Amino acid sequence: MPWLTCYLFKGLSKSQLQRIANISMEKQFQKGQLLFHEGRKADQLFLLKEGKVELLTKIGEAIELPIDILRSKGSCFGTTILVAPYLYSLSSRCAEDSSLIVIKKTDLEQVISQDCELGFIMMSNMSQHLLERLKETREELKIHFRTFVKSVHA
Amino acid sequence: MPWLTCYLFKGLSKSQLQRIANISMEKQFQKGQLLFHEGRKADQLFLLKEGKVELLTKIGEAIELPIDILRSKGSCFGTTILVAPYLYSLSSRCAEDSSLIVIKKTDLEQVISQDCELGFIMMSNMSQHLLERLKETREELKIHFRTFVKSVHA
Numbered sequence: 001m002p003w004l005t006c007y008l009f010k011g012l013s014k015s016q017l018q019r020i021a022n023i024s025m026e027k028q029f030q031k032g033q034l035l036f037h038e039g040r041k042a043d044q045l046f047l048l049k050e051g052k053v054e055l056l057t058k059i060g061e062a063i064e065l066p067i068d069i070l071r072s073k074g075s076c077f078g079t080t081i082l083v084a085p086y087l088y089s090l091s092s093r094c095a096e097d098s099s100l101i102v103i104k105k106t107d108l109e110q111v112i113s114q115d116c117e118l119g120f121i122m123m124s125n126m127s128q129h130l131l132e133r134l135k136e137t138r139e140e141l142k143i144h145f146r147t148f149v150k151s152v153h154a
Numbered sequence: 155m156p157w158l159t160c161y162l163f164k165g166l167s168k169s170q171l172q173r174i175a176n177i178s179m180e181k182q183f184q185k186g187q188l189l190f191h192e193g194r195k196a197d198q199l200f201l202l203k204e205g206k207v208e209l210l211t212k213i214g215e216a217i218e219l220p221i222d223i224l225r226s227k228g229s230c231f232g233t234t235i236l237v238a239p240y241l242y243s244l245s246s247r248c249a250e251d252s253s254l255i256v257i258k259k260t261d262l263e264q265v266i267s268q269d270c271e272l273g274f275i276m277m278s279n280m281s282q283h284l285l286e287r288l289k290e291t292r293e294e295l296k297i298h299f300r301t302f303v304k305s306v307h308a
Contacts, residue, residue, distance in 0.1 A: 060300075084278070090284075123274060123280075130285055135243060136286045141291060141298070142211075
């Protein structure tokens with residue numbers, strides 16, 4: 001189960017990973033297929049097994065801004081099934097025919113309700129990932145700020 | 155204990171809040187005092203009881219960029235004691251004489267090790283907060299991107 005290398009599962013025991021595997025379903029998706037839409041209710045977590053998936057956001061109605069392209073086995077997305085208010089924060093689309101592992105929010109919630117330690121580890125991993133993304137995004141803002149300061153002083 | 159209104163403690167039971175209160179210490183700090191420095195090892199969580207605290211980041215060596223000013227009772231900062239690699243992600247300084255509640259990382263870890271549900275709730279709250287900050291920061295980036303696109307097409 002190489003797709004269980006997703007950062008969310010780091011630190012789980014073999015039996016905990018097995019419980020995650022038990023609620024996982026493999027599904028096939030075609031190139032161009034939209035997996036979920038930014039702002040919609042998040043009810044499924046996805047893990048990449050084979051293929052390529054784009055994450056993107058819209059700026060107004062016209063511009064699609066690519067945020068990331070996932071290629072590595074075990075890359076996970078739709079992780080906001082774990083975080084209130086449980087809405088997808090980006091859109092996701094297959095950039096080529098892809099084989100994905102799908103985990104339903106309700107199934108994962110049941111596993112967590114039966115094993116608090118598993119839930120704690122996953123939420124700790126989630127926080128770590130979100131903090132890393134936040135730092136990266138702040139760094140991008142700093143670059144814009146530097147450019148702005150330079151243009152003012154030019 | 156109005157400072158226990160911090161978002162991290164949302165959803166905890168009365169007895170869980172009492173365990174947090176038991177490891178909390180009130181301390182006085184003076185205007186201008188640096189509470190912690192961006193990038194340093196995070197070993198204390200702070201909650202605002204009275205006063206005003208600035209959060210800031212440095213751009214290069216010369217420019218200090220203010221990120222937030224905390225004025226509300228229960229505002230918490232230094233929350234990266236909960237998130238690996240346990241480094242403060244911003245600097246923090248008292249903007250006026252302040253009364254703060256300090257919780258040591260080691261004490262909080264002990265409470266969490268004795269009550270997994272408490273840990274799970276706190277990490278879920280942490281993830282929710284980080285996701286909100288990430289969305290805000292992405293929105294700021296989008297504004298810069300829009301400005302950039304407009305200037306290119308001008």
